[in-house]
Amino acid sequence: EDEEVKQSLVGFMDKLAAARDKSWGWNMTSDPCKDKWLGVSCDSQLQAVRKIVLDELNLTGVLDIASVCKASSLSVLSLENNNVVGIISEEIGNCKRLTHLYLSGNQLSGGLPDSLKQLSNLKRFEISNNSFTGEVPDLSRISGLISFLVQDNQLSGQIPNLDFSNLIDFNVSNNNFSGPIPDVKGRFTADSFSGDPLLCGELVSNPCPPSAAPEASKKKSKKPSTKQFLIYSGYVLLGLIVVLLVALKLGSRKKPKEKKVVEVKKKGKVEASTSSSSNKTSATATSVTSKATEQKSEYSISSVESGVVMSSLVLLSSPTAQGLRFEDLLRAPAELLGKGKHGSLYKVMLYNGETTLAVKRIRDWSISSEDFKRRMKRLDQARHPNVLPSVAFYCSKQEKLLVYEYQSNGNLFKLLHGSQNGQAFDWGSRLNVAASVSEALAYMHEELYEDGIAHGNLKSTNILFNKDMDPCISEYGLMVLDNIGQSQPNSYKNNIDLGFKADNYSLGVILLELLTGKLVHNSGFDLAQWVQSVVREEWTVEVFDKALIMEGASEERMLNLLQIALKCINPNPYERPSINQVALMINTLKDEEDRSIISEA
Numbered sequence: 001e002d003e004e005v006k007q008s009l010v011g012f013m014d015k016l017a018a019a020r021d022k023s024w025g026w027n028m029t030s031d032p033c034k035d036k037w038l039g040v041s042c043d044s045q046l047q048a049v050r051k052i053v054l055d056e057l058n059l060t061g062v063l064d065i066a067s068v069c070k071a072s073s074l075s076v077l078s079l080e081n082n083n084v085v086g087i088i089s090e091e092i093g094n095c096k097r098l099t100h101l102y103l104s105g106n107q108l109s110g111g112l113p114d115s116l117k118q119l120s121n122l123k124r125f126e127i128s129n130n131s132f133t134g135e136v137p138d139l140s141r142i143s144g145l146i147s148f149l150v151q152d153n154q155l156s157g158q159i160p161n162l163d164f165s166n167l168i169d170f171n172v173s174n175n176n177f178s179g180p181i182p183d184v185k186g187r188f189t190a191d192s193f194s195g196d197p198l199l200c201g202e203l204v205s206n207p208c209p210p211s212a213a214p215e216a217s218k219k220k221s222k223k224p225s226t227k228q229f230l231i232y233s234g235y236v237l238l239g240l241i242v243v244l245l246v247a248l249k250l251g252s253r254k255k256p257k258e259k260k261v262v263e264v265k266k267k268g269k270v271e272a273s274t275s276s277s278s279n280k281t282s283a284t285a286t287s288v289t290s291k292a293t294e295q296k297s298e299y300s301i302s303s304v305e306s307g308v309v310m311s312s313l314v315l316l317s318s319p320t321a322q323g324l325r326f327e328d329l330l331r332a333p334a335e336l337l338g339k340g341k342h343g344s345l346y347k348v349m350l351y352n353g354e355t356t357l358a359v360k361r362i363r364d365w366s367i368s369s370e371d372f373k374r375r376m377k378r379l380d381q382a383r384h385p386n387v388l389p390s391v392a393f394y395c396s397k398q399e400k401l402l403v404y405e406y407q408s409n410g411n412l413f414k415l416l417h418g419s420q421n422g423q424a425f426d427w428g429s430r431l432n433v434a435a436s437v438s439e440a441l442a443y444m445h446e447e448l449y450e451d452g453i454a455h456g457n458l459k460s461t462n463i464l465f466n467k468d469m470d471p472c473i474s475e476y477g478l479m480v481l482d483n484i485g486q487s488q489p490n491s492y493k494n495n496i497d498l499g500f501k502a503d504n505y506s507l508g509v510i511l512l513e514l515l516t517g518k519l520v521h522n523s524g525f526d527l528a529q530w531v532q533s534v535v536r537e538e539w540t541v542e543v544f545d546k547a548l549i550m551e552g553a554s555e556e557r558m559l560n561l562l563q564i565a566l567k568c569i570n571p572n573p574y575e576r577p578s579i580n581q582v583a584l585m586i587n588t589l590k591d592e593e594d595r596s597i598i599s600e601a
């Protein structure tokens with residue numbers, strides 16, 4: 001770990017247990033990951049602290065959230081059944097990757113910070129048996145929450161607005177909650193609400209007074225209306241500022257731009273010199289020459305060649321693209337990374353290597369410019385932390401360019417099949433990838449179903465690792481219809497539903513890759529067929545990657561994941577489960593895995 005993070009962690013432990021056994025580690029002369037501090041688990045790739053589990057250790061000190069959240073990769077914090085005092089401070093919002101917070105059975109107090117609602121990855125929130133007071137912040141936007149246990153505190157206000165169809169554990173009993181019990185979709189019984197005398201509803205056999213609901217909604221509707229008014233005025237103001245800025249920018253750029261087009265026209269072609277040995281294409285300013293013999297930059301556009309004024313680069317909402325101009329892309333040194341059936345991918349270094357982008361050039365995509373633009377803008381709205389967004393795009397009749405941030409940590413294919421510099425890709429990390437990818441895909445499917453935009457080309461080379469080594473699905477929605485047929489031979493190209501079901505199949509194949517460590521296709525070998533035949537012969541355990549067996553990964557959970565994968569690759573698309581179901585099943589498995597690690601620790 002980073003020295004600074006280490007220092008914060010030691011500070012966190014100093015406050016929890018000033019006098020502690022030396023054998024725990026937790027000091028500046030050792031490393032939390034390499035020297036295995038008590039209760040600490042690390043990410044095998046990043047060597048960064050992922051889990052801190054310090055249950056039942058008689059800790060009597062103060063909880064220092066600010067320090068522990070300096071470990072930015074922290075996903076699990078568990079201090080159950082100690083005697084820790086203090087509060088959950090606002091800095092909890094810095095624990096961006098936190099998925100599991102277990103603080104039940106302590107003497108924590110104070111209100112719950114508003115920043116809790118920023119923890120978009122949170123799955124389990126368990127703080128029962130403490131002395132928390134006040135209202136619970138609005139957690140309705142944390143879509144992945146599956147456990148919410150806050151019983152035996154002094155929380156008040158209305159029951160928080162959660163997605164009850166997603167929750168597996170829920171308990172608000174023995175608090176001071178009041179008002180009507182929401183529709184829990186038949187998933188929870190009266191036990192979850194007992195000991196809150198001010199609650200009303202059928203479940204607790206305490207009918208709500210007829211005035212209660214309208215009163216509550218009256219009160220509610222009054223508050224948001226002022227709030228909404230402020231929000232809307234904010235939007236209008238923001239809109240005006242943006243329009244003004246754009247107008248100013250356009251005004252200031254107009255003249256030089258016209259000049260540039262004339263310049264390009266005069267010079268004829270935009271040229272680039274290509275170094276044949278390294279695939280490197282450099283299209284620097286000096287290479288803009290009129291020599292007809294030289295090759296055109298791979299991603300320079302035909303409209304320039306034919307002298308037609310080019311349409312400009314459309315910048316999307318990512319800050320990376322701010323100020324990016326099409327000319328910048330044309331002039332920057334570029335390296336060809338891959339050339340597929342439908343397009344090529346370039347690594348482009350801008351501003352002396354300050355920014356590195358990946359530019360996908362797609363040819364022959366029979367989509368109208370309008371549809372393409374609409375699609376790109378729609379994709380820009382559907383954002384998920386595990387989906388790589390496009391930062392800009394360019395569209396002409398002949399070709400489309402899509403610009404992404406370059407991810408330097410490689411892709412899932414390389415991690416599984418390439419040389420890993422001796423680093424193991426362990427079962428926990430594989431399950432993590434499966435859970436994150438399936439969740440992200442489920443989110444995108446839900447957001448984009450109405451628009452009929454599936455991924456269309458999901459495979460392990462399209463799962464990239466970002467700087468935190470979190471998996472990110474790339475090239476979502478660049479579906480060239482042929483590709484659906486490629487990943488799933490029986491699909492009917494024009495049917496949107498089948499497009500989504502094809503993603504499902506592709507996800508199943510990725511799960512098989514994670515489980516077997518084998519290539520999807522290899523000189524006549526077909527992974528899906530092979531796994532199905534081995535399972536038919538009842539030699540199921542034979543399919544698993546030897547590295548996983550050696551590591552002692554749970555056979556039961558590997559078998560469960562295999563069952564999920566087999567459901568996804570069902571030859572009948574309509575019998576495949578939805579990605580939402582798949583994500584839920586994988587997350588339950590991951591939770592079991594996390595639980596087992598916590599109980600082992």
Ligand SMILES: Nc1ncnc2c1ncn2[C@@H]1O[C@H](COP(=O)(O)OP(=O)(O)OP(=O)(O)O)[C@@H](O)[C@H]1O
Binds near residue numbers: 340406411457
């Ligand atoms: N934004 C990115 N940052 C870094 N590497 C990327 C990025 N996007 C793609 N890559 C990598 O570049 C290589 C080439 O990508 P490309 O998309 O051309 O090929 P592919 O994924 O194998 O095939 P397809 O054309 O079917 O998508 C792949 O190894 C891919 O993982």
